[in-house]
Amino acid sequence: MFSLPKHECPRTIFFAILTTIVRNNDAAFDKTKAFVQNGFSDTVSAIDTATHPVIATLLVGHRPWTILASPDDMKLYVCNGGDTTVTVIDIPSLTASASIANVGSGPWDLAFSP
Numbered sequence: 001m002f003s004l005p006k007h008e009c010p011r012t013i014f015f016a017i018l019t020t021i022v023r024n025n026d027a028a029f030d031k032t033k034a035f036v037q038n039g040f041s042d043t044v045s046a047i048d049t050a051t052h053p054v055i056a057t058l059l060v061g062h063r064p065w066t067i068l069a070s071p072d073d074m075k076l077y078v079c080n081g082g083d084t085t086v087t088v089i090d091i092p093s094l095t096a097s098a099s100i101a102n103v104g105s106g107p108w109d110l111a112f113s114p
Contacts, residue, residue: 031049032048032049032050033046033047033048033049033055033091034046034047034049035047035067035076035089037060037064037065037066037067037078038057038064039063039064039065039081042059042060042061042062042063042064042080042082043057043058043059043060043064044057044058044060044064044067044076044078044087044089045057045058046058046094055094056094058087058089058094058095058096059096060078060080060087060089060096061078061080061082061083061085061086061087061099062080062081062082062083063080063081063082063083064078064079064080064081064087065078065079065080065081065107065108065109066078066079066081066108066109066110067079067110068110068111068112069091070112071112073091074090074091074092075088075089075090075091075097076088076089076091077089077110079107079108079109079110080107081106081107081108082106084101084102084103084104084105084106084107085099085100085101085102085103085107086099086100086103086107086110087099087100088100
């Protein structure tokens with residue numbers, strides 16, 4: 001096990017380790033992108049899995065918590081636990097395409113039904 005002094009541990013790495021990246025524990029749906037929710041900045045970052053840079057950071061609702069890809073891998077749904085919304089991200093264009101309002105107090109989890 002390795003460790004870094006607290007002042008040297010980048011927040012992005014910390015969150016990437018602690019979060020589950022979407023869809024049946026795969027690191028990315030098309031194997032080219034991974035997504036990480038950044039709860040303290042109200043954003044979701046897309047990461048290129050081949051070269052590892054952040055390729056997009058998208059503004060979502062307050063305190064994004066759970067992220068889950070749609071069954072067709074075209075949309076990413078983001079539970080915003082600090083408000084009453086779910087943000088919908090279009091995966092191919094890496095844009096926030098919609099916000100679903102009034103989903104209930106403090107949404108923290110998502111699931112799709114067959």
